[in-house]
Amino acid sequence: MESSTNQELSADERNALLKQIEPKQIEAMNRLGLQLIRELGAQEAPSEKNLLISPYSIAAAMGMAYLGSEGETRREMAEALGWSEWDDRQLNITDAALHQLLMHPGSGIEMGIANAVWIKNGVTVEDAYKTNLQQTFEAEIGSLHTQPEQAKDEVNRWVEEHTRGRIPQLMQESPTAETLMILVNAVAFDGNWTNEFQPEYTKDGDFRLANGSTMSVPMMHQSKQFHYLENEDWQAIRLPYGDGQMYMLVVLPREGHTLEEIQQKLEDHPQKLNETSDFRLVELSLPRFRAEYGVHLKEAMQQLGIEKAFDPYAADFTKMIPRGPDWQAYIGQIIHRAVMEVSEQGTVAAASTLLDMRAGSAPPTDRVKMEVNRPFMVAVVDDSTGAWVFAGAIQQPEQVASN
Template identity: 40%
Template sequence: MIRKNNPLLPICCVLLLLMTTSCAGLQPDSSAKESNVQVLSLAERRQVAEKLHPDVVLAQNRFGLRIHEKLAEAAKPGDNTLLSPYSIFTALSLAYQGSGGNTGEEMARMLGIDKIGREQANASIRTLHTLLEDAGSGVRLNSANSVWYSRGMEIKNSFIQTAKDSYHADVQAVDFAAQEAVKEINDWVSRHTRGKIPGVLDQAPAPDTRAMLLNTVYFNGAWQSPFDPKNTREGGFTLGDQTDIQVPMMKQTGLYEYKQTPEAQAIRLPYGDGRLYMLIVLPAGGRSLADVMNTIRKDPSIWQARFDHASGEIRLPRFKAESSLELNEALIAMGMKQAFDPAAADFTAMSGAKPLFVSSVRHKMVLDVNEVGTEAAAVTEMGMASSAPPTDRFEMNVDHPFFFCIEDGQTGLWLFMGTVENPA
């Protein structure tokens, strides 16, 4: 039972994700150099990658598929479900560093890192940060974290040090009730998203907010082979309820990583110099998107493995889509229960202020796929988430609901994923 003289202290954690590409495309020398990121040689990248625990990448991808499943089940028929496993996982992992007891055990199991250990997980997160920041020419990918806590609140040095060392986080004490704090937080967001998102706060957060964690991911990448706008034509797209709509369909031919099974066609479209890809999995005739998603969840390794190359034609909708998602129920259903319980939550590794608990987790992602590349923005607010290669030339017409993800080719990490039911 909570005593009246010991008020609840919710943690407000905002995770902000931005992925964008300019209409003019990137210049060939537009790379991590502009953001003062160390550019690694291939040999250096291999040395860094050796420090990455493979189970951390698997955990993040499986976490993404699990939470996508929960969110898709709760979505209205025909809704797109878009999210960033990397962003939500990173934000929750940072919050996990401040947890203890059963709360921490539940969060570790939910994230899939309970058998890896905090130190190994943190080391892998540092490694991923290094690898992803150096995304290669033609792509810019930057991630930033920050911890804002109420001035006068006790926050433990061990948590601060972990946030700085493993998450490269800025840590700052503020007066959440002051308009100056709102401006400071919004300026930080705007700076780390290059002005694409000007801020996350319209006004001061709730009076009982004690901490806010922010994560931004900025991605700017152009297709390695842009689609020619002259080839874009209106074409049919059949929705899940068999309704036909007209959407702009982009088209190009070339040599791609391509895979075909009785269940689906899959293709990888590279960005920049080919370190990052968009993977598209399209259900075969007679198969539903739900059927394909069940196959992917059962064994994602089939689609994470590299495909053989084949020549063919890809038709892909030019579209914009978005999701605004409340993650509380999905995370609770996945096993993260105590963190939301004011009477049971244990975040004593973050602060001695009790009872500290997670009040809400929200996620928003906006996706824009066009001839030049991909543009997307996502916001998560957490109050406190083979068959044989084809011998003939293939045709892949993405004219019905499909699954996509944007992946790092070296690590296999799925940075973004979603199901597109309606591209209109």
């Protein structure tokens, strides 16, 4: 697996990569994350479950499929994913540059990103498509094992390795006889806070759930200068990792506002949260928490308007796999899983997305208080691009044992 321990990028190299990135593509990815969190939250109603996804991982996996799409399938995917105004070349340039930037996140952070494709024996995949996958996503390409159970085990072992053991069983079921190709993206993140929370200040405190009841959780505390943004609806703080190239964004709805309301308002302009924030002295209380979430994304993607890609009779992925005499490729399922742990020392997180392609038929000194004692939103963000590598809604902090 590629490792962020590779030689770091120089300032000139980072700036050159940043110039290749179309900011609106990053905004589209973040908006997709917000839309999916809201859609999945509606499916989980009443909202008592933590939701955690990797917008970056999902966009990368969908991007690998999009490269092989044509016609109405392509139009629907582009519209839902926010990619309509760019051609493949610009999408690929941004994807490749973002991949490189995320793989070099600076000191104090370890980041791993990997993509892989398994192809069923006997299935012809267009050479131009394979070249695109390798150039844009640095994807490994291999053969799908002929025995379904062993194919599943092989994919799961790859995901476990590339998420550093945090996602051991992405595929619960073996691929079907109709499976032509499996596309997988995996992300692993391990970041130490620039300013660690001191464990001796962690005390149990009340966390109020959405239904009004309370639970006791370990609350971490510190008072320091942080980038901070607020309005009448929410408070937001950036907690930097390492040398500051990535940070955790925590968004807390004001009293009287729900998390769902805030997400809906931010959906139109997710970059509001990336706006220049004040450097303020913040008295912060934040729960230690763990979130793990797995989901089949097919229904949520259909709700966002992607229909034909999942239709065995109407899907058009002929830039990927030519039509056979009595079959054509379609997306059978999208499996996504993410896990995150936040403690006094920092954050460890991992995510993986699988697509099963099938045949079918001068800082102010005034002190601000931010007590994160009710449902809140989190994102792990790349500072230079604003890309959300992880995003989630924490309804109920699960216990994390202290290190």
